[in-house]
Amino acid sequence: MRGNQIYRLLWLLLMGIYTITAHTQPRLRETEMYIGVHGGMLASTMIWQPNVSGTALHFSGNGGAVFRYNNTKYCGVQVELNYMQRGWHEKINSTTGTDNGVYFRRLDYLELPFLMHIYFGNQHWRGFLNAGPQAGYCLHDLSSGPRNLTDTAQYGAVYYPFDWGIAAGLGLYYRSYKAGVFQLEARFNYSLSDLFDHRQTAYFNQSHAMNISVNIGYLWEIKRKRKEQP
Helix, strand or coil: CCHHHHHHHHHHHHHHHHHHHHHHCCEEEEEEEEEEEEEEEEEEEEEEECCCCCEECEEEEEEEEEEEEEEECCEEEEEEEEEEEEEEEEEEECCCCCEEEEEEEEEEEEEEEEEEEEEEECCCEEEEEEEEEEEEEEEEEEEECCCCCCCCHHHCCCCCCEEEEEEEEEEEEEEECCCEEEEEEEEEEEECCCCCCCCCCCCCCEEEEEEEEEEEEEEEECCCCCCCCC
């Protein structure tokens, strides 16, 4: 099954879950709307086929703006605009086994996730799950360090700058009526699009990015809520 078929199935599944959840949950007396920012540390790597030996996690940062809209009890939507630094490290060894250093590649993306936001808890402390599709575009490509002299396909220019995939995160936040919302979230991102050419004559069959991030955030509640319907 091709990546675009997987993406369509995941999109339909997530939207179906949100639709069912939203229609089966009681409505809030007044909706909850939030705007804010979040950011933190990101660990990223690549899924290669054929495999690229010696690759390791790349640690960098990410952050952006958040808009959240809760219109039913326990369920809402969240839209973000993020700046994400992905990439990988590759340990370079000579044919004799000598360590020649580390190759470094960083790819900066502008990312737009559209997430289903499921929350639970009381008026102040809430746990939550965010899940949904995301799309992004590679804005900047930076590399440095020595390169492998035999396998060189991973050093080429980015063939597909447009990226799409799925994201899922678990978190906890404290909702203060006067000071806003303070939250912590761990998130997993997986790209369903390739970074390099994947046509039949190309070297790579797959070149997907995979990321894990830990973010802290602050959101301001735009509209004060009244008591919820029983």
